[in-house]
Amino acid sequence: MLYLGAWGKDILLGFAALGPCEKGTELTNIAVLPEYRRKGIGSQLVLGVSEVALSLGYSRIYLHVRVSHEESRTFYGGFDFSPLYVVPGYYLDGEDALFMEALLPLSV
Ligand SMILES: CC(C)(COP(=O)(O)OP(=O)(O)OC[C@H]1O[C@@H](n2cnc3c(N)ncnc32)[C@H](O)[C@@H]1OP(=O)(O)O)[C@@H](O)C(=O)NCCC(=O)NCCS
Structure with missing residues (x-):
């Protein structure tokens, strides 16, 4: 697993x-502190991990997102992630995930 941090002075x-997934490599998690959202930090992080994936030889990157999470789907849609299929009960609370794919390098 590889973690990329966005630092502001001494604050993460x-x-x-x-991390790995059955199709190759996956953006397994991403989060930005609530008071720092909508400033482009999340986008920089997605682009950063995608560059790492590309440098490791991957031509695609994948992710899971909650089907109910419209905001995240909008966010990922900005990088041309497209839905592949639904994974029933993927999350611990039973919610389904949408499995998404994007070609590398990502287009913004
Ligand atoms: C998803 C998340 C990482 C985005 O981080 P961010 O730093 O706010 O993202 P950016 O500022 O780079 O946003 C880029 C674009 O994505 C879209 N977007 C981001 N958050 C959005 C929201 N809440 N609602 C609608 N669109 C959103 C917008 O188009 C935005 O561009 P704009 O601000 O110019 O309109 C952040 O909201 C977060 O930490 N959420 C909680 C954790 C989470 O849901 N992680 C994803 C799990 S799958």
């Missing part, structure tokens, strides 16, 4: 994680 403002 956000992070993204890249």
